[in-house]
Amino acid sequence: MQLAFIQPGTSPSVLFLTVLAVAAAFLIVAILTRLSKRTRSRAIVRLDHFLPFVRKRRFPPGDPSLLVRCAQRLLPKHWFFNPVTGSEGALRRWCRQLGPTVLAAPLRRVIQGICFLTFSTLFFYVCWPYDARPVSEGAASPGWIFQGLDQASGEIRFSRDPVATEIANIDRIYAQSSSGTSSWPLEVISLQEGEATFSVPQSETAEILQVLMLGTSPWTFFESEPDKWPSHYADNLRAKERLPADLFLVLDPLVSISTAIASRSWVWSLSAAGIILVVCVLIPRGFCGYLCPLGTLIDLFDGTIGKHVTRFRVGIDGWWVHLKYYLLAGVLISAVMGVLISGFVAAIPVITRGFLFLIEPLQTGSLRSWHLIPGINAGHFLSLFLFVSVLALGFLRPRFWCKYVCPSGAVFSLGNLFRATERKVESSCIHCDKCVRICPFDAIKPDFTTRGTDCTLCQTCAGVCPTHAIKFVERWNTVDLKEHNVPPTGETALGRRGFLSLTAGSTAAVLGGAGVATATKVTNPDANTRPLPVRPPGSVPEESFLQMCIRCGECFKACPNNVLQSLGFSHGLGGLWTPAVAADWAGCESSCNACGEVCPTGAIRALPLSEKKDVRMGLAMVNTVTCLPFAHREACQLCVDECTAAGYHAIEFTRVGTQTDAEGRPIEGSGYLAPLVIPDKCVGCGLCQTRCFGINVEAKGLLESSAIVIEAGSGKEDRFTDAAYEEWQREREQKADISTPSPAAPIPLDDPFGL
Amino acid sequence: MFLVRTFLLWLLSLTFAVAADEIEFLNGTTLQGRVVAIHKKEREVEFEATIAGASQTARYPYTKIHRVVWKEKEYIVTKKASGTASASASNKRVSRTVAEVKEVIAEEGATPPPWLESTPLDYPKTLDLDWPQPAPEGWNNQKNVGQYIWDRINPNENRWRSGVRLMMHLLEVHQGNSELTQRVERSLGAMYFRFFQDYARAAYWWEKAGQPLDPPASVGLAECYFRLGNKAKATRALDKAPLSIAKIKLLGDMGDAREALKLAGSVRMSQPHELYLTAGDICRLDGKFTDAILWYEKVLTAPKARNEDYEKRYHARARQSIESVKQFELLDISKLADGTYRGTAMGYEGPLDVEARVRGGRIQAVNVTQHTEKQYYSALTDVPAQIIQKQSLKDVEGTSHATITAVAIINATAKALSGDPE
Known part of the structure; x- marks a missing residue:
């Protein structure tokens, strides 16, 4: 869901939200500061939340923090440290069993767990459309005659033959005249055998009054609104979406920054990126340490599989240590050239695609059916290879990806230059090296001070510090600090090797970024030689689309029946992993607008259903050579039925092969009724193609390929960056339908009605 | 409080005293308020009425207004029809004298339908509006009007x-x-008849076109008279029409089953399937189920039809009709279990699916869920409505000209209800 208040064009709200988020961050900081055990220290900000490794307190007992005091009051006594016996509490024992990092900084692990679960829930539950059910039709009560209107109260009366009511115990019915197609909601005052009284909602009075007074045909009352455009898929997603389904994608700053650069436009998710970057000024690189589900997954992998394989381990120092910056530079250079490849390597798109291609098929297979898993192409293998590689990097060093490769992490590392808080080491440090060994991000220098750009403030080091020498305070705090470069680190700011690697890396970044951008442009297929892919409804124009689609795969997951499928290399490097309609597989559900709702960048615009139903994503083209009635092979109206049932009424019949008698008159029943697409009504949903393919090609084997096919291209689709489809469609329909009422003239008394 | 209420009542009466115009619509309901304007050109009355305390102004066309009281003087704007005339197919029979039928045709038939004005003129630009006949150079539905219609x-x-x-x-x-x-004009008559079952307008245009009408049109015109409420006029018109299955069918619809069956028995046809089916349907709608089965059985033993497809369809229709007639005797709707029942039967060109909902021993809904019928859609709603109203399949009357569809719906419903619910 694209939060309404941070949609483009609503900058005051964006500002407000940013202020709000920063205020919240300050509040967290303040609470942590308040709750700190060292409240009497001279630090302004104190973010400590780690569990000290050493049980013996430096502070007089009986002065625990507010948080601990609350917990001690609410939870069983034996969970906590016993100051009398000096024995360890149960909480600490449990944490110890889970491992040293949990023991040292349990809060961080809890937050990581919550975020990972949230991400998984958003992906596997919120974006799982198959629990949506269409609203049942409800009962109908026909044959009611309008009896009259009570002008004083506005109540309207109906009557009919006294037969048992089909509808009972209901507050509101929908009334439809048997000669009309519109229906009106009416509030039930009484509804009994043969007699009914209703009140009319104020807003509807004028309109329904006309129909009531002028009509002579009987009315039918419906329990639920008749002929309502179905919305069960859209409703289902909206109901489940307590948090935006694309929450983590919009929080990944590289996603929005690179999209904005590539498309040279304001991308709405930039505001989310801005918020997280501002928050990370207070909690430097906190995204990587706490929020990122890919990081958590890597932690899980490293902790379960990675730690058993040590033969590939590499040292702490190497040419790769600044890889992420060069990767970031390359991706941004490519974006500057108008080619968006950041989604290939940005953290959240990588894990989203990994889940999509690896676990989603298992979900579909086990919960629905194994034959409902769509086919795979080279693109899937490449994505899986990338995902597995990201995990396998853990064999080199734990969290190798996050530390050295992840370009999203690089954005936060650069953001860390503006950090307001940081890890500080006090002079009580005894050079025991425990912190260096446990640090998951290699963010501690040999002299035990901090590499400011790498530290994620996970606080594991502080937990294991035997002398409580580590604190997390404001950047300019200099109280009791340990001396720099003791013991000597042997690091210089920029040595010969550093200079060389900087030069080589920068060159590689420029060449790589420019190279990939050029390769993408070169492999972009000629529109004349290859049919254009049909894009999801609400997609922005193709050029912008390729510049805005981050290739995360979220839309595939949310799309019911996998109408949207990932392109491989069929449309060049630029088309890789972009969504295209696979209409042979399934057609776009009329009641669904999920793809736009979950798109993090706005490549697919979030359109309300009322607008989405008018969006032309393509145009159905009948193959008049193979289509069964056109080929005079057999009667077939699958596509027409499908289109009518979906409510589009975009395919009509034309009679072909009519035989004539001697006088040239047509013979009744001769020839076939063949489908004819009305271009103005067809939205290109592809339901017709699915049906033709499913029955005539697959089930009956009558055709080689579907005889009706959705095609995209100029004139066949409507793709706007910001225009409203609904209005545009209405304008198109009402070209000339304007009658001007004449002004009221004085009424002549002799023959007022001119009869 | 009391004072306030009295004041309000007084105010209210004051408004009425000043503006006590009244408008009575053709459906018998009335509105009181004030005539704001009379638009002679558009033939509309602009009227302001206070409803539940809010003022509503709207324009009503003359054709829907029966009577207006304006400045304490009464004006009849449109006369009320003598019968309960309803343009659409309705199972309610009206009865009119010859003069009344003539009047309906002259008044209702001559006026354009309300939707006509708002219907855009939409035809291919390549169409030759001169409509040469016979059409030159073969079949081209984008050029020749008749072929475009077809x-x-x-x-x-x-x-x-x-x-x-x-x-x-x-x-x-x-x-x-x-x-x-x-x-x-002929074409207009056929359109009003086939598409809309609008008998007044169909008759108007057919009469305007004048004789000679082609055989289907002359049966159609007779049917118009019958549906408009005068059987004698219809019979006279039908007598002039040449013998055809349509004529036999209409005789059956008009209740002259005996006459219809006599004609059916006298006809010799090389391809009698349609005839036998028609005769069977006539017996069946007349309540003579044994005779109906005999006619249907004749379809199964008749000589081969000219086309395999046709034969399959005829046989399916005959078989299904026999089955469903037999089921009529067994079916007790009041003992049916609650639930949704589904059944299929052969329609005019292809299968027709029906879904019936039963609750508390009553048929709550009958819906045609899938069909391939191309016209006379009225049967698709009319027959289910009759089934629900009569709570029976036995005495449903066929809708004008759509006997095949009507019978198919009944067959499918019978088949559904004799099965198990979902």
Whole structure:
């Protein structure tokens, strides 16, 4: 869901939200500061939340923090440290069993767990459309005659033959005249055998009054609104979406920054990126340490599989240590050239695609059916290879990806230059090296001070510090600090090797970024030689689309029946992993607008259903050579039925092969009724193609390929960056339908009605 | 409090005293308020009424207004029809004298339907509006009007109104050309009859076109008289029509089952399937189920039909009809279990699916869920409505000209209800 208040064009709200988020961050900081055990220290900000490794307190007992005091009051006594016996509490024992990092900084692990679960829930539950059910039709009560209107109260009366009511115990019915197609909601005052009284909602009075007074045909009352455009898929997603389904994608700053650069436009998710970057000024690189589900997954992998394989381990120092910056530079250079490849390597798109291609098929297979898993192409293998590689990097060093490769992490590392808080080491440090060994991000220098750009403030080091020498305070705090470069680190700011690697890396970044951008442009297929892919409804124009689609795969997951499928290399490097309609597989559900709702960048615009139903994503083209009635092979109206049932009424019949008698008159029943697409009504949903393919090609084997096919291209689709489809469609329909009422003239008394 | 209420009542009475105009609509309901304006050109009355305390102003066309009281003087704007005339197919029979039928045709038939004005004129630019006949150079539905009607308008319900609109346009274009005018008028009659079962307008245009009408049209005109409420006039018209299955069918519909069956028995046809089915349907709608089964069985033993497809369809219809007639005796709707029942039967061209909902021993709903019928859609709603109203399958009456569809719906419903619910 694209939060309404941070949609483009609503900058005051964006500002407000940013202020709000920063205020919240300050509040967290303040609470942590308040709750700190060292409240009497001279630090302004104190973010400590780690569990000290050493049980013996430096502070007089009986002065625990507010948080601990609350917990001690609410939870069983034996969970906590016993100051009398000096024995360890149960909480600490449990944490110890889970491992040293949990023991040292349990809060961080809890937050990581919550975020990972949230991400998984958003992906596997919120974006799982198959629990949506269409609203049942409800009962109908026909044959009611309008009896009259009570002008004083506005109540309207109906009557009919006294037969048992089909509808009972209901507050509101929908009334439809048997000669009309519109229906009106009416509030039930009484509804009994043969007699009914209703009140009319104020807003509807004028309109329904006309129909009531002028009509002579009987009315039918419906329990639920008749002929309502179905919305069960859209409703289902909206109901489940307590948090935006694309929450983590919009929080990944590289996603929005690179999209904005590539498309040279304001991308709405930039505001989310801005918020997280501002928050990370207070909690430097906190995204990587706490929020990122890919990081958590890597932690899980490293902790379960990675730690058993040590033969590939590499040292702490190497040419790769600044890889992420060069990767970031390359991706941004490519974006500057108008080619968006950041989604290939940005953290959240990588894990989203990994889940999509690896676990989603298992979900579909086990919960629905194994034959409902769509086919795979080279693109899937490449994505899986990338995902597995990201995990396998853990064999080199734990969290190798996050530390050295992840370009999203690089954005936060650069953001860390503006950090307001940081890890500080006090002079009580005894050079025991425990912190260096446990640090998951290699963010501690040999002299035990901090590499400011790498530290994620996970606080594991502080937990294991035997002398409580580590604190997390404001950047300019200099109280009791340990001396720099003791013991000597042997690091210089920029040595010969550093200079060389900087030069080589920068060159590689420029060449790589420019190279990939050029390769993408070169492999972009000629529109004349290859049919254009049909894009999801609400997609922005193709050029912008390729510049805005981050290739995360979220839309595939949310799309019911996998109408949207990932392109491989069929449309060049630029088309890789972009969504295209696979209409042979399934057609776009009329009641669904999920793809736009979950798109993090706005490549697919979030359109309300009322607008989405008018969006032309393509145009159905009948193959008049193979289509069964056109080929005079057999009667077939699958596509027409499908289109009518979906409510589009975009395919009509034309009679072909009519035989004539001697006088040239047509013979009744001769020839076939063949489908004819009305271009103005067809939205290109592809339901017709699915049906033709499913029955005539697959089930009956009558055709080689579907005889009706959705095609995209100029004139066949409507793709706007910001225009409203609904209005545009209405304008198109009402070209000339304007009658001007004449002004009221004085009424002549002799023959007022001119009869 | 009391004072306030009295004041309000006084105010209210004051408004009425000043503006006590009244408008009575054709459906018998009335509104009180004030005539704001009378738009003679558009033939509309602009009327302001206070409803539940809020003022509503709207314009009502003359054709819907029966009577207006304006400045304490009464004006009859449109006379009320003598019978309960309803343009659409209705199972309620009306009875009219010959003079009344004539009046309905002259008044209702002559006025354009309300939707006509708002229907856009929409036809291919390549169409030759001169409508030469016979059409030159073979079949081209984008050029020849008749072929365009046949290929594109007839099979598409969405185009029926614009078809009528096109005919009205042709009338304007060819004013004074009697041959073409007559052709258009005939076509208009057929359209109102086939598409809308609008008998008054169909009869008006067919009468206007004048004799000689082609055989289907002359049976159709007779049917119009019958549906408009005068059987004697219909019979006289039908007598003039040449013998055809349509004629036999209409006789059956008119209740002359004996006469119809006599004619059916006297006809010799090389391809008698349709005839036997018609005769079976007539017996069945007349309540003579044993005779009906005999006729249906004749279909199964008749000589081969000219086309395998046709034969399959005829046989399916006959078999299903026999089955469903037999089920009539066994079926007790009041003992049916609650639930949704589904059944299929052969329609005019292909299968027709029906879904019936039963609750508390009553048929709550009958819906045609899938069909391939191309016209006489009224049967699709009319027959289910009759089944629900009568709570029986036995004495459902066929809808005009749509006996096959009607029988198919009954067959499918019978089949559904004799099965198990979902």
